[in-house]
Amino acid sequence: MEWMRKNLFSSWGNSLLTIVALYLVYIIIVPFLDWAVFSAVFTGDSRAACLGPDKGACWPFVYANWDQFVYGRYPEAERWRVNIVFFLGAAGLIPLLMPSVPAKLYNVIFLLVAYPVLAVILLVGGRPGLPMVDTSYWGGLLVTLVVAVTGIVVSLPLGVLLALGRRSEMPVIRMFSVIFIEVWRGVPLITVLFMASVMLPMFLPEGVTLDNLLRCLIGVALFSSAYMAEVVRGGLQSMPKGQEEAARALGLSYPQTMIFIILPQALRHVIPGIVNTFIGLFKDTTLVLIVGIFDLLGQVRTQLSDPNWSAPQTAVTGYVFAAALFWIFCFGMSRYSTFMEHRLNAGHQR
Amino acid sequence: MSDAASNAAPAASGRPAIEIEHVDKWFGDFQVLRDVDLTVNRNERIVIAGPSGSGKSTLIRCINRLEKHDKGVIRVDGIELTEDLKRIDEVRREVGMVFQQFNLFPHMTVLENCMLAPIWVRKMPEKDARETAMSYLERVRIPEQALKYPGQLSGGQQQRVAIARSLCMNPRIMLFDEPTSALDPEMIKEVLDVMVGLAEDGMTMIVVTHEMGFARQVADRVVFMDEGDIVESADPETFFNNPQNDRTKAFLAQILHN
Ligand SMILES: Nc1ncnc2c1ncn2[C@@H]1O[C@H](COP(=O)(O)OP(=O)(O)O)[C@@H](O)[C@H]1O
Ligand SMILES: [Mg+2]
Numbered sequence A: 001m002e003w004m005r006k007n008l009f010s011s012w013g014n015s016l017l018t019i020v021a022l023y024l025v026y027i028i029i030v031p032f033l034d035w036a037v038f039s040a041v042f043t044g045d046s047r048a049a050c051l052g053p054d055k056g057a058c059w060p061f062v063y064a065n066w067d068q069f070v071y072g073r074y075p076e077a078e079r080w081r082v083n084i085v086f087f088l089g090a091a092g093l094i095p096l097l098m099p100s101v102p103a104k105l106y107n108v109i110f111l112l113v114a115y116p117v118l119a120v121i122l123l124v125g126g127r128p129g130l131p132m133v134d135t136s137y138w139g140g141l142l143v144t145l146v147v148a149v150t151g152i153v154v155s156l157p158l159g160v161l162l163a164l165g166r167r168s169e170m171p172v173i174r175m176f177s178v179i180f181i182e183v184w185r186g187v188p189l190i191t192v193l194f195m196a197s198v199m200l201p202m203f204l205p206e207g208v209t210l211d212n213l214l215r216c217l218i219g220v221a222l223f224s225s226a227y228m229a230e231v232v233r234g235g236l237q238s239m240p241k242g243q244e245e246a247a248r249a250l251g252l253s254y255p256q257t258m259i260f261i262i263l264p265q266a267l268r269h270v271i272p273g274i275v276n277t278f279i280g281l282f283k284d285t286t287l288v289l290i291v292g293i294f295d296l297l298g299q300v301r302t303q304l305s306d307p308n309w310s311a312p313q314t315a316v317t318g319y320v321f322a323a324a325l326f327w328i329f330c331f332g333m334s335r336y337s338t339f340m341e342h343r344l345n346a347g348h349q350r
Numbered sequence B: 001m002s003d004a005a006s007n008a009a010p011a012a013s014g015r016p017a018i019e020i021e022h023v024d025k026w027f028g029d030f031q032v033l034r035d036v037d038l039t040v041n042r043n044e045r046i047v048i049a050g051p052s053g054s055g056k057s058t059l060i061r062c063i064n065r066l067e068k069h070d071k072g073v074i075r076v077d078g079i080e081l082t083e084d085l086k087r088i089d090e091v092r093r094e095v096g097m098v099f100q101q102f103n104l105f106p107h108m109t110v111l112e113n114c115m116l117a118p119i120w121v122r123k124m125p126e127k128d129a130r131e132t133a134m135s136y137l138e139r140v141r142i143p144e145q146a147l148k149y150p151g152q153l154s155g156g157q158q159q160r161v162a163i164a165r166s167l168c169m170n171p172r173i174m175l176f177d178e179p180t181s182a183l184d185p186e187m188i189k190e191v192l193d194v195m196v197g198l199a200e201d202g203m204t205m206i207v208v209t210h211e212m213g214f215a216r217q218v219a220d221r222v223v224f225m226d227e228g229d230i231v232e233s234a235d236p237e238t239f240f241n242n243p244q245n246d247r248t249k250a251f252l253a254q255i256l257h258n
Helices: A002-007 A012-038 A059-064 A067-071 A078-095 A104-124 A140-166 A171-185 A189-203 A212-237 A241-249 A254-267 A273-290 A295-303 A315-347 B058-064 B085-094 B110-120 B126-139 B153-166 B186-198 B211-217 B236-241 B247-257
Strands: B017-028 B030-040 B045-049 B071-076 B095-098 B175-176 B204-207 B222-227 B228-233
Touching: A059 A315, A067 A078, A067 A140, A067 A295, A078 A104, A078 A140, A104 A140, A104 B071, A104 B153, A140 A171, A140 A212, A140 A254, A140 A273, A140 A295, A171 A212, A189 A212, A189 A273, A212 A254, A212 A273, A241 A254, A241 B095, A254 A273, A254 B110, A273 A295, A273 A315, A295 A315, B017 B058, B030 B228, B045 B058, B045 B211, B058 B071, B058 B175, B058 B204, B085 B095, B095 B153, B110 B126, B110 B153, B126 B153, B153 B186, B186 B204, B204 B211, B211 B222, B211 B236, B222 B236, B222 B247, B228 B236, B228 B247
Parallel strands: B045 B204, B045 B222, B095 B175, B175 B204
Antiparallel strands: B017 B030, B017 B071, B222 B228
């Protein structure tokens, strides 16, 4: 009570705002809860269950299609391979994110070197015991994660190199970086994807084909590298000149100065911007839909056209489900970045 | 003018530590250094004084190639500074520098600040680097701060760490660019004391400073710069009591009356 009086009703204006806010929450939350829980349908195996007036969300649609949402058209008999890849990814990532777990270097090496190789072998296959699964069968969360993770993992180091290149004293390197960054930043991602999917094959020598998904991966990775480069450049610019000078005066080489002195501080300054770029990238993965690749959202839309589930609330249910999944990943990244910022700030007070 | 003193035969102690001959430098159209000549012998302590903007920082930053000179010759330990990166690295390993703003690495502890360069530049084993670092931190009298971050120290302590960090590379020459100008008055002495100790051990030093007491006590030679030029160069006795140049006289009158 005391807390409420202090924080919510400390003045006339404040009380009014509190009441307006409560009212807004009321008119949004109550109907949503009604739709999602109280009037929702939880059991059934076809549209019949969800038909009828006053029915809310059609949740059976989600669990009936769960496998499609996660794996796309990946052959049922081979889905264990995807599960292993998911599991290894989580097993590599979670300890890395926990500051108290030791051996970060090995952890990073596993995630950046061993894991990608394993993941490609398992997902693509084409080896004894592992039948080939063409990427056109991949879909759902699998594709969303493959595109997002590749984009994130490639864009950070490439963005750092481009940002350093943009500040280089060598004109050729500087020119190249500026042109690269500005070209990619000036083009919408949709255009990039169209070009990757339609135009790139025209430039490749005859007989050479590049997988459609791989082309998109390259497009997304280069596109986000350009954005990342600008975020990192902001961090580099915030560094006092004396830091680099002190390092060079001690005899450290340029790469050593960057790795030990400049980048750790500069990247720390721009964690919010970096994570913001990651989140943007994660959501932009849905755009691969337009070149015929079915990410999570695309897969939800595909299943919506199933006449077996055609009911008034099915579409909304599907979109809310997709939105919720995206939200979980993006919110997780956002919270983690806040956590790291606090931790790093506590580490060295200036 | 004691030109004879500044050119005193280096033969006695081998070649001079630093030779600067006819050095010019421009920032765009602005000439910062004008035909500067300076020879620093081994174990010699030079104090550089002069008004702000006269090119003192630029001159000593040319010695470890934080700035590049446009004309003339600079040799450190007989190594001529050119575009050759190998030589620049070689020179930087021999020359330590202490800055006005300390420039400690804020994301590393005091100990890590001191160990970084010995490990990565001198390829010293970690254990030896730690021992070296602790011995120099003891020497600047703050071994108990080794595990703190620079941000937790006072300015005077930070500057002493910066000196220890340079010494860990075991340099033969130390450059100081106004090491006490950013300090609160009560902390100046603790830093100057460390520098006096270094001088007594025979370190070759070039110190840009306005601390005239330090110059009198420690310098073998005081060099006065104005508008990019060395106007006067003499032993402290002559420099303070019998300056020759009018600009030196004006500068001394101003600084000693404050
Ligand atoms: N990086 C730079 N670019 C342009 N001008 C500079 C730069 N550094 C110094 N200067 C100019 O050169 C002159 C000499 O600077 P400096 O060597 O720092 O003088 P001092 O250390 O004697 O005060 C000053 O006028 C200063 O403005
Ligand atoms: Mg200066």
